Amino acid sequence: MSDLAYREFNPLKPLHHIDRLRVLAAGGDIAPVTIEIDPVAYCNHLCAWCVDPVHHHTTMSERFFGALVDDLKTAEVSGFKVQGVVLKGGGEPTLHPAFGRLLEAAAARFAVGVVTNGSRLQRWAQALASHATYVRVSIDGPTPDSHRLVHGSRDFNAVLAGVRALRASRHGRYPTLGLSFAIDVRTIDLAERAIELGDELGVDYVLLRPPFFEEVGRAPTMSPSQAREVRQLLAQAASNYQGEMLVQVGNWIGDSEHRLGDRTLVSTGRRDTQVINQLPVEHRTGRCLASPILAVVAADGMVFGCCNLRALPQWSFGRLDYGAGICFSSVWNGAQRREVLARMHRTACIGHCTHPLSRYNDIVETIKFGVGYHTEFV
Numbered sequence: 001m002s003d004l005a006y007r008e009f010n011p012l013k014p015l016h017h018i019d020r021l022r023v024l025a026a027g028g029d030i031a032p033v034t035i036e037i038d039p040v041a042y043c044n045h046l047c048a049w050c051v052d053p054v055h056h057h058t059t060m061s062e063r064f065f066g067a068l069v070d071d072l073k074t075a076e077v078s079g080f081k082v083q084g085v086v087l088k089g090g091g092e093p094t095l096h097p098a099f100g101r102l103l104e105a106a107a108a109r110f111a112v113g114v115v116t117n118g119s120r121l122q123r124w125a126q127a128l129a130s131h132a133t134y135v136r137v138s139i140d141g142p143t144p145d146s147h148r149l150v151h152g153s154r155d156f157n158a159v160l161a162g163v164r165a166l167r168a169s170r171h172g173r174y175p176t177l178g179l180s181f182a183i184d185v186r187t188i189d190l191a192e193r194a195i196e197l198g199d200e201l202g203v204d205y206v207l208l209r210p211p212f213f214e215e216v217g218r219a220p221t222m223s224p225s226q227a228r229e230v231r232q233l234l235a236q237a238a239s240n241y242q243g244e245m246l247v248q249v250g251n252w253i254g255d256s257e258h259r260l261g262d263r264t265l266v267s268t269g270r271r272d273t274q275v276i277n278q279l280p281v282e283h284r285t286g287r288c289l290a291s292p293i294l295a296v297v298a299a300d301g302m303v304f305g306c307c308n309l310r311a312l313p314q315w316s317f318g319r320l321d322y323g324a325g326i327c328f329s330s331v332w333n334g335a336q337r338r339e340v341l342a343r344m345h346r347t348a349c350i351g352h353c354t355h356p357l358s359r360y361n362d363i364v365e366t367i368k369f370g371v372g373y374h375t376e377f378v
């Protein structure tokens with residue numbers, strides 16, 4: 001059995017950031033652990049439920065990217081520094097014409113993760129094998145037809161060839177290589193095939209999950225009860241698997257599902273009702289204090305405080321402009337961020353929330369609560 005679940009995916013990983021979380025609980029500020037940088041704002045696939053709210057023809061210049069990673073390397077807030085960079089969003093990062101050089105520049109300063117639709121993997125396999133710490137390939141449909149259904153593209157075989165090329169090029173454990181599958185009611189019968197595909201390709205893990213809909217501004221392709229059934233079937237497919245590879249099932253439950261029957265997200269004023277409903281911490285407390293642990297720099301240089309708010313202008317902290325001397329620290333410490341962060345703190349952005357930081361918010365809230373119940377007993 002793979003040890004990935006105890007290392008890279010260890011659920012206790014947030015403990016490594018406990019110092020930052022204590023500062024946030026005390027009302028202070030920190031530098032993000034991870035910054036997502038969008039090399040481009042466009043994509044060559046057409047996933048109808050894409051989490052990116054907008055695509056446009058913006059390419060981050062190589063010069064800006066170089067200045068940005070230099071800037072991030074020296075940025076320091078309350079003694080904390082950036083540790084990792086993720087190239088995933090805004091569109092398809094590997095479409096950047098100089099993707100290999102961007103990767104190298106980022107990896108010279110930080111650990112780098114890449115999330116890709118795999119369409120350019122053959123081209124960049126060597127660069128990724130040399131510089132990435134992880135690569136996650138979003139396949140979503142494990143057959144040519146289902147892949148075309150979700151991605152609207154005809155490059156399934158090229159994606160698989162790219163995964164094979166990367167697998168063959170990597171040295172040792174890294175980059176960790178995984179396949180992700182957002183699966184809905186139309187493709188649920190292929191869940192076991194998705195796992196088999198991961199096994200055949202020799203990747204480290206497969207992630208199966210139902211897609212987000214309303215939270216990312218997309219029309220649902222299934223009802224809340226179908227989503228619940230899909231999650232159960234995904235869990236079943238994962239438990240049927242007896243091989244070495246790690247199979248993860250996303251435990252995401254959308255807000256529309258929380259509204260099932262008499263369960264409601266509307267605050268009743270009775271905290272116990274909210275707790276019984278097992279709502280994400282951001283709903284229970286109406287607070288999100290952990291967001292500074294992550295930030296996003298979009299292809300146009302705009303800085304955002306959450307991956308779910310990327311490219312939504314009303315949530316921008318401001319734009320980096322090295323020519324005008326506006327660096328990451330100026331934006332991070334600026335008045336615009338303070339105003340937006342205050343709204344994020346009180347979850348005015350909850351309608352966009354896929355709860356990426358719930359685990360971190362749970363820890364911040366526990367620290368903030370001050371009194372520990374039964375902490376005298378192990």
Ligand SMILES: C[S@@+](CC[C@H](N)C(=O)[O-])C[C@H]1O[C@@H](n2cnc3c(N)ncnc32)[C@H](O)[C@@H]1O
Nearest residue numbers: 049050051088091092115116117138182211212
């Ligand atoms: C928006 S994509 C951007 C990166 C790259 N273009 C790709 O396809 O991986 C980032 C990740 O979000 C996933 N994704 C997109 N829309 C989603 C949704 N509605 N629900 C869950 N995951 C989604 C994709 O499968 C991919 O793993």
